[in-house]
Amino acid sequence: xxxxxxLNKHFKVRKHHKGRFAALRNLxxxxxxxxxxxxxxxxxxxxxxxxxxxxxxxxxKSTTLKMLTGLLVPSxxxxxxxxxxxxKDRQRYVxxxxxxxxxxxxxxxxxxxxxxxxxxxxxxxxPKDVFTTNFSEFKNLLDLESFLDTPVRSxxxxxxxxxxxxxxxxxxxxxxxxxEPTIGLDVVxxxxxxxxxxxxxxxxxxxxxxxxxxxADVQKLCQRVMIIDHGQxxxxxxxxxxxxxxxxxxxxxxxxAEHYTDVNIEGTELLKLDGKQVSYAFSKDVLSxxxxxxxxxAKFSISDxxxxxxxxxxxxxxxxxxxxxxx
Amino acid sequence: xxxxxxxxxxxxxxxMAYRTSTFSNLSVNxxxxxxxxxxxxxxxxxxxxxxxxxxxxxxxxxxxxxxLITFITIFGSGDLMxxxxxxxxxxxxxxxxxxxNYAMAEDMGRSMFNLIFRGVLLFAIYDLFFKVTYPANAxxxxxxxxxxxxxxxxxxxxxxxxxxxxxxxxxAKGMLRFxxxxxxxxxxxxxxxxxxxxxxxxxxxxxxxxxxxxxxVEIYMGLRSPNEMLESLLLQAFWVVALILLAQLFxxxxxxxxxxxxx
Amino acid sequence: MHQATLYFRxxxxxxxxxxQYRASFVFEILSTAFIVFVEFLAxxxxxxxxxxxxxxxxxxxxxxxxMVEISFGLMxxxxxxxxxxxxxxxxxxxxxxxxxxxxxNITLQVLASELELRRxxxxxxxxxxxxxxxxxxxxxxTWIKVALIPCMIxxxxxxxxxxxxxxxxxxxxxxxxxxxxxxxxxxxxxxxxYPMHIYQNWMRRIFTFIIPAIFLNYYPxxxxxxxxxxxxxxSFAPFIGIALAAMMLLLAYRFWIFGIRxxxxxxx
Numbered sequence: 001x002x003x004x005x006x007l008n009k010h011f012k013v014r015k016h017h018k019g020r021f022a023a024l025r026n027l028x029x030x031x032x033x034x035x036x037x038x039x040x041x042x043x044x045x046x047x048x049x050x051x052x053x054x055x056x057x058x059x060x061k062s063t064t065l066k067m068l069t070g071l072l073v074p075s076x077x078x079x080x081x082x083x084x085x086x087x088k089d090r091q092r093y094v095x096x097x098x099x100x101x102x103x104x105x106x107x108x109x110x111x112x113x114x115x116x117x118x119x120x121x122x123x124x125x126x127p128k129d130v131f132t133t134n135f136s137e138f139k140n141l142l143d144l145e146s147f148l149d150t151p152v153r154s155x156x157x158x159x160x161x162x163x164x165x166x167x168x169x170x171x172x173x174x175x176x177x178x179x180e181p182t183i184g185l186d187v188v189x190x191x192x193x194x195x196x197x198x199x200x201x202x203x204x205x206x207x208x209x210x211x212x213x214x215x216a217d218v219q220k221l222c223q224r225v226m227i228i229d230h231g232q233x234x235x236x237x238x239x240x241x242x243x244x245x246x247x248x249x250x251x252x253x254x255x256x257a258e259h260y261t262d263v264n265i266e267g268t269e270l271l272k273l274d275g276k277q278v279s280y281a282f283s284k285d286v287l288s289x290x291x292x293x294x295x296x297x298a299k300f301s302i303s304d305x306x307x308x309x310x311x312x313x314x315x316x317x318x319x320x321x322x323x324x325x326x327x
Numbered sequence: 328x329x330x331x332x333x334x335x336x337x338x339x340x341x342x343m344a345y346r347t348s349t350f351s352n353l354s355v356n357x358x359x360x361x362x363x364x365x366x367x368x369x370x371x372x373x374x375x376x377x378x379x380x381x382x383x384x385x386x387x388x389x390x391x392x393x394x395l396i397t398f399i400t401i402f403g404s405g406d407l408m409x410x411x412x413x414x415x416x417x418x419x420x421x422x423x424x425x426x427x428n429y430a431m432a433e434d435m436g437r438s439m440f441n442l443i444f445r446g447v448l449l450f451a452i453y454d455l456f457f458k459v460t461y462p463a464n465a466x467x468x469x470x471x472x473x474x475x476x477x478x479x480x481x482x483x484x485x486x487x488x489x490x491x492x493x494x495x496x497x498x499a500k501g502m503l504r505f506x507x508x509x510x511x512x513x514x515x516x517x518x519x520x521x522x523x524x525x526x527x528x529x530x531x532x533x534x535x536x537x538x539x540x541x542x543x544v545e546i547y548m549g550l551r552s553p554n555e556m557l558e559s560l561l562l563q564a565f566w567v568v569a570l571i572l573l574a575q576l577f578x579x580x581x582x583x584x585x586x587x588x589x590x
Numbered sequence: 591m592h593q594a595t596l597y598f599r600x601x602x603x604x605x606x607x608x609x610q611y612r613a614s615f616v617f618e619i620l621s622t623a624f625i626v627f628v629e630f631l632a633x634x635x636x637x638x639x640x641x642x643x644x645x646x647x648x649x650x651x652x653x654x655x656x657m658v659e660i661s662f663g664l665m666x667x668x669x670x671x672x673x674x675x676x677x678x679x680x681x682x683x684x685x686x687x688x689x690x691x692x693x694x695n696i697t698l699q700v701l702a703s704e705l706e707l708r709r710x711x712x713x714x715x716x717x718x719x720x721x722x723x724x725x726x727x728x729x730x731x732t733w734i735k736v737a738l739i740p741c742m743i744x745x746x747x748x749x750x751x752x753x754x755x756x757x758x759x760x761x762x763x764x765x766x767x768x769x770x771x772x773x774x775x776x777x778x779x780x781x782x783x784y785p786m787h788i789y790q791n792w793m794r795r796i797f798t799f800i801i802p803a804i805f806l807n808y809y810p811x812x813x814x815x816x817x818x819x820x821x822x823x824x825s826f827a828p829f830i831g832i833a834l835a836a837m838m839l840l841l842a843y844r845f846w847i848f849g850i851r852x853x854x855x856x857x858x
Contacts, residue, residue: 348769351768351769351770351772352769354770354773355769355770355772355773355776358773358777359777359780361793362780362781362784362789365784365788365789365790365793366643366784368788369643369784369788370636370640370643372642372643372644377639377640497611497614498613498614498617498618500614500618501614501617501618501621502621504621504622504624504625505621505624508621508624508625508628509628511628511629511632512628512631517629517632517633518632518633518635518636522636522639523635523636524635524638524639527635
């Protein structure tokens with residue numbers, strides 16, 4: 001579905017001189033800095049995948065997305081989406097995709113939501129039966145009924161987001177691009193959007209590329225995760241793989257049956273000692289969970305224990321900071 | 328008082344950030360001035376003087392008018408209207424300074440900038456290309472300076488006053504448009520007032536508009552005797568007082584209405 | 591054609607939003623008409639005293655005025671999407687990207703995205719001034735002269751549209767709209783409301799050979815009013831306005847397409 005090979009996007013930024021005669025030098029010389037927003041990016045996305053695209057601000061996420069949606073022409077490299085060169089055949093290409101950008105609405109400001117959708121029906125030439133089916137299904141799943149007649153300008157952020165996603169799917173696109181779809185929403189709204197996205201992917205096989213800052217989005221929706229920073233792909237694989245390879249320390253919380261004075265175990269870090277509750281941090285490279293549990297039960301009497309995976313944020317931070325690359 | 332001047336200075340400095348647009352503004356203004364002068368000179372034809380305005384006088388009148396229009400914000404302003412419609416007026420009213428004074432300080436800063444960088448500069452450019460006159464003596468200069476300050480006050484007050492309509496109607500923009508358009512006609516901006524038929528000049532005299540442009544320009548050009556200049560200044564002062572009182576009254580009534588209706 | 595119907599649908603959306611506020615809508619039209627009324631009034635009352643401007647009477651000047659007001663009003667109403675400051679905001683806010691994501695011709699979308707209905711006030715007053723001109727002058731109408739009227743309006747509409755389109759395309763590079771362009775758009779319209787022979791030679795030459803404004807209003811008016819040509823131009827001068835304006839619009843359109851490509855290459 002999506003094939004990207006050695007994709008590059010360079011921007012020329014005028015170098016601003018500082019110091020004496022700065023204004024004059026700026027005028028005369030044409031020193032440019034080349035900013036590599038996307039640097040030798042290669043990946044493939046198969047039909048029906050739900051991929052998360054993560055990266056810190058300025059990493060190149062929006063630039064990549066813009067190239068995938070045809071808004072930006074690459075500097076070099078190969079890009080193929082659904083058999084199209086996105087920027088080249090704009091009108092025909094855009095007919096087959098859906099895009100939702102978190103900050104801006106795709107709908108008409110003064111129009112009631114339902115009228116915006118009807119207008120889209122004409123724009124995308126959606127057959128009447130398809131439109132009606134989609135409309136009733138999305139209306140229910142996204143609970144749009146209460147504000148169908150409200151103009152978009154009067155909607156709350158959560159409502160607008162639901163309306164935008166509905167609008168993006170009415171014409172049965174093959175791919176859906178979502179740029180920060182849950183940004184600024186409350187917990188309940190986020191859940192609803194996530195459920196909907198998962199449903200669409202599962203029931204209709206729509207390929208979905210999702211960029212987000214919210215790691216919970218990734219955890220709950222994506223099996224596959226791509227991490228980009230400084231224009232380069234740092235990781236591309238399954239989420240559990242990510243945790244396993246780059247995760248931080250795991251935690252073991254133990255409820256001992258009795259009070260013990262010395263609960264230290266070699267190879268672990270004692271995080272907390274609270275009466276009979278103890279938590280240990282341990283690294284999987286040094287000690288496996290089963291080994292640790294074994295050693296504990298040999299020495300102590302245990303009433304309950306839990307293993308906690310490392311915080312995904314910590315994992316991602318590790319990747320950003322150490323720039324660990326997937327081989 | 329001190330706060331007032333500090334605010335003015337602040338807004339003056341803020342305007343300095345727009346220096347680069349000054350070149351295009353001056354160019355557009357100058358171009359319009361050229362055309363207006365061409366039209367009037369063509370109308371004069373063979374005539375040397377009409378209603379006391381000779382050829383050099385016409386050019387001076389137009390050049391000075393064009394130079395003063397940004398100072399008196401002839402095209403109007405909608406700051407208060409925008410503040411009311413956006414709801415921002417609520418936060419403004421909470422400030423420790425009386426909103427009217429705050430708005431005046433802001434306007435003064437802006438107008439001072441316009442006087443120097445759009446006014447004086449522009450007139451100097453007109454002087455380069457055309458023959459223009461200068462006041463004959465110190466008394467005229469003095470009266471002229473007094474007059475332009477009074478003109479600015481009148482302009483600020485009536486702009487503020489007309490903006491208060493936004494407290495009562497959602498159509499304030501249209502009202503402003505009517506009002507400011509009228510000011511172009513009756514201030515001498517579109518055509519020197521002297522050239523209008525008597526009936527129109529008499530109508531204009533009942534409005535504050537001639538006092539923001541025609542009055543200072545004619546004083547500058549020495550078209551008024553010392554007695555007439557004094558009379559003009561007094562009339563200007565009358566309008567200043569009347570309009571400021573009205574503006575403050577409407578502001579009070581308007582904010583009360585806002586508070587009652589809940590913003 | 592599908593794209594054309596989409597244009598009308600999108601325009602309808604604009605109409606709907608603006609008509610929502612019916613009372614203020616009428617008021618807006620009236621206030622816009624008032625502006626034209628006042629500007630023309632200033633000229634008309636001064637004419638009382640001077641009787642003519644370099645050989646042209648009020649009625650004859652009114653013809654020039656009417657043509658410009660109708661054309662500019664028409665253009666400003668339909669081409670509001672290309673009004674440089676309005677378009678610049680689309681680039682700044684990223685709204686233009688939204689347009690690129692729809693399977694509709696981008697030029698049509700920009701055109702349909704704004705419709706400043708209140709400009710009808712300008713057109714209405716322009717028509718009123720036209721009738722005043724008919725009243726005050728003794729034009730000997732021929733079929734060619736009658737055909738020339740819509741040609742004049744069309745040529746000036748295209749002329750101003752070309753300037754607007756050009757100004758908007760520049761914002762792809764400069765982000766802020768260029769104020770200097772106002773000399774050509776608003777300045778140009780003011781210029782054309784008077785007979786060209788009143789202007790200084792250098793100014794007139796610029797608006798003859800560089801910007802062909804003289805052929806859009808003045809020359810056709812000379813022909814309609816049966817006035818002699820003070821510059822002795824070839825006899826086809828009154829008729830080439832529409833071709834010149836069309837050429838300008840075509841050039842502006844080419845530049846616009848080039849601008850879009852540049853935008854896609856460099857982003858915002």
